[in-house]
Amino acid sequence: MSTPHPGGGPAHGQWVPPPAHARKGRRKWPWVLLVVVLLLAGGCTALVLGLAEETGKTVRVRYEVTGSAKGVAIAYTTWKDGALVTQKEGPRDLPWRKELTTKDFVKGGLLAVTTGKGGGTVSCSVTVNDRRPWTAAASGPDATATCSGF
Template sequence: MSEPLPHPDHAAHPHGRRRRRWPWVLLGAVLLFAGGCAALVVVISDENDKTVKVVYQVTGDARKVNIAYSTWRDGSLVTESASSQGLPWRKELSTKGFVKGGLLAVTVGPGGGSAACEVTVGDDAPRTAKAAGAGATATCTGF
């Protein structure tokens, strides 16, 4: 009679124990996840520490407009306003702690006319909108 063939797992490991790979795979996945999270935190903090130039502009033929716009202070979004403004109007600021979610809204006064808003953040493409007629509002968002 011949001897029984050894079990395939026993042949690969001289002590008869099969090595488990899943703890090492799990450890590798956890390390990759932790490294990715750390890299994301560094990128986000670098973006918040970077100074960004924000330019708001309003043009048109309306005699008077009301303007509301976002500014950033210490990483917080704050809304400011300017009432009964003549056109053109421009505001430029440099800020740290820039967060997305800004707004520039222009409402045409009772005298009617048209107005266009434009916001440029750093080197990004400008956000624009137009409005015409008394009480009409142009809103630039998404910056």
């Protein structure tokens, strides 16, 4: 049996593990960084695939606006070369309908309808390839109904 060192430390020749801050273990940050990069890459890939899901296919987009408002302003998305382009019409009386087909479709479209100072009601509806429509409604002076995200 060894006798303790007079200073309270280990006896001569006895092995003592190094302090925790001096240990050379495996570093975790490169693995954490790798996981973060992989998650970001996977998320970006899913986003791009989701946005381009209809690219190359012929897509039919049907816009419809109804209501009692007179002289409304309408802004809607069209697609050209894979980019979103905003078209504007107005002042117009309701109902208003427009249908278009495109092969450059990417998600993120918009249909916004604004009543004038005279108020009234407006409802918008957007249907893409006969799927469930995006809808919204608004009423009052200078009110806006917005269908977006299709």
